[in-house]
Amino acid sequence: MTFASLGLAAPLLQALDGLGYKTPTPIQAKAIPAVLAGRDVMAAAQTGTGKTAGFALPLLQRLAESEDKVGSNCIRALVLVPTRELAEQVQSSFRQYAEHLPVSTYAAYGGVSINPQMMRLRRGVDVLVATPGRLLDLFSQNAIKFKQVQTLILDEADRMLDLGFARELDTVFAALPKQRQTLLFSATFSDEIRSLAKGRLRDPLSIEVSPRNSTVKSVKQWAVPVDKKRKTELFLFMLKDRRWGQVLVFVKTKRGADELVDALLAKKIKADAIHGDKPQASRLRALESFKAGEVQILVATDVAARGLDIDDLPQVVNFDLPIVAEDYIHRIGRTGRAGATGEAISLVCADEAPLLAAIETLTKQTLEREEEPGFEPDHRVPMTNGAGQLVKKPKKPKVKTGRSSKGVPSNWVGFDDAPARSGGRRPAGKATSGARKSPPRGR
Numbered sequence: 001m002t003f004a005s006l007g008l009a010a011p012l013l014q015a016l017d018g019l020g021y022k023t024p025t026p027i028q029a030k031a032i033p034a035v036l037a038g039r040d041v042m043a044a045a046q047t048g049t050g051k052t053a054g055f056a057l058p059l060l061q062r063l064a065e066s067e068d069k070v071g072s073n074c075i076r077a078l079v080l081v082p083t084r085e086l087a088e089q090v091q092s093s094f095r096q097y098a099e100h101l102p103v104s105t106y107a108a109y110g111g112v113s114i115n116p117q118m119m120r121l122r123r124g125v126d127v128l129v130a131t132p133g134r135l136l137d138l139f140s141q142n143a144i145k146f147k148q149v150q151t152l153i154l155d156e157a158d159r160m161l162d163l164g165f166a167r168e169l170d171t172v173f174a175a176l177p178k179q180r181q182t183l184l185f186s187a188t189f190s191d192e193i194r195s196l197a198k199g200r201l202r203d204p205l206s207i208e209v210s211p212r213n214s215t216v217k218s219v220k221q222w223a224v225p226v227d228k229k230r231k232t233e234l235f236l237f238m239l240k241d242r243r244w245g246q247v248l249v250f251v252k253t254k255r256g257a258d259e260l261v262d263a264l265l266a267k268k269i270k271a272d273a274i275h276g277d278k279p280q281a282s283r284l285r286a287l288e289s290f291k292a293g294e295v296q297i298l299v300a301t302d303v304a305a306r307g308l309d310i311d312d313l314p315q316v317v318n319f320d321l322p323i324v325a326e327d328y329i330h331r332i333g334r335t336g337r338a339g340a341t342g343e344a345i346s347l348v349c350a351d352e353a354p355l356l357a358a359i360e361t362l363t364k365q366t367l368e369r370e371e372e373p374g375f376e377p378d379h380r381v382p383m384t385n386g387a388g389q390l391v392k393k394p395k396k397p398k399v400k401t402g403r404s405s406k407g408v409p410s411n412w413v414g415f416d417d418a419p420a421r422s423g424g425r426r427p428a429g430k431a432t433s434g435a436r437k438s439p440p441r442g443r
Contacts, residue, residue: 006032011100025050026209043207070124077151079129082159084109091129110134111280118143132168157184221344222368225381228349252320271297318346321355325362350379357384
């Protein structure tokens with residue numbers, strides 16, 4: 001199958017050829033013809049499988065073929081996304097695909113001045129990618145009109161329709177023309193979200209190209225049990241011991257992100273953070289520095305769990321497990337994209353056992369657990385039975401290994417002096433051959 005066989009026009013094929021796109025992914029193969037035909041669509045596919053092109057390409061073609069001209073302060077298509085980073089990424093994709101088309105695109109989101117956005121909208125925009133809050137700010141100031149909207153797209157629709165955005169979406173839906181095409185794209189759809197979405201769509205075509213709420217098979221996943229107070233120490237050790245290059249690390253709180261970055265910077269490791277309290281300019285600068293290889297460790301809250309498209313990202317580390325199980329799928333989807341392989345490592349403490357159980361229930365798989373010698377937790381993480389229930393087992397006596405807990409150096413210099421093991425993951429259940437000797441006390 002080729003993109004030409006899906007009915008895409010020559011200007012789009014030219015842009016795809018320049019981007020190196022060879023053959024459609026499964027979600028693209030099913031979604032593009034349906035969107036071109038004007039159908040409402042609910043599409044679910046794993047992260048990194050090309051969902052954006054699945055709706056952007058046919059939308060651009062429909063707009064280019066239309067004789068309608070966009071009016072002042074008007075838009076012809078609206079793409080709603082949950083985060084600023086995703087808005088930038090989706091807008092970038094639209095701009096690349098529309099390189100040879102007379103179709104204008106623009107992104108509007110909070111965290112930056114609204115005035116330039118109001119000025120740009122005066123000339124009208126064919127495709128506007130926006131976050132709900134900033135969109136409604138523009139709408140309340142009469143800087144945007146919806147009368148010409150032909151298509152509404154909710155990207156990461158499960159988060160868009162979540163309770164946190166319900167009020168904003170009600171306002172948007174009420175203001176939009178009743179006759180329009182509506183597209184919902186995401187990696188995860190709960191039954192509640194599906195029920196709510198179907199009430200807003202007209203005879204929607206449901207597309208699923210992989211098991212619901214599944215993770216990408218190209219990403220190796222495992223959990224490392226550890227006491228909460230030793231997570232930073234363990235992460236620093238694994239970073240050195242496994243010779244990790246660039247790592248995207250997810251934490252639960254903004255404060256936790258800043259504290260981890262401080263710990264990394266203190267060890268002369270180039271790190272930066274992305275979270276909701278950071279100005280948008282700082283968030284974009286941190287992301288671009290990470291993409292350029294100038295920053296080794298990017299620490300983020302779940303504001304970055306969706307929409308970060310980073311080439312050749314080998315590792316994602318869940319320093320903290322997400323509160324919402326679905327976010328785990330989106331987090332680890334930042335690696336193993338576009339057919340590449342990746343690793344997702346979760347540092348799990350006893351308090352997070354219920355969160356781990358929820359993740360394993362959602363993904364229908366039990367994460368392999370690998371204790372790191374020298375970091376065995378005093379508070380054991382209960383096993384799960386795959387049905388969201390914790391299985392309590394008698395506490396096992398500690399077994400001495402080649403590297404005792406007391407012998408783990410807390411000083412990064414000590415790690416530097418010790419020879420690092422060759423990169424890669426140790427097979428489950430096997431101790432390291434030639435274990436290192438503990439450094440002298442008081443070193």
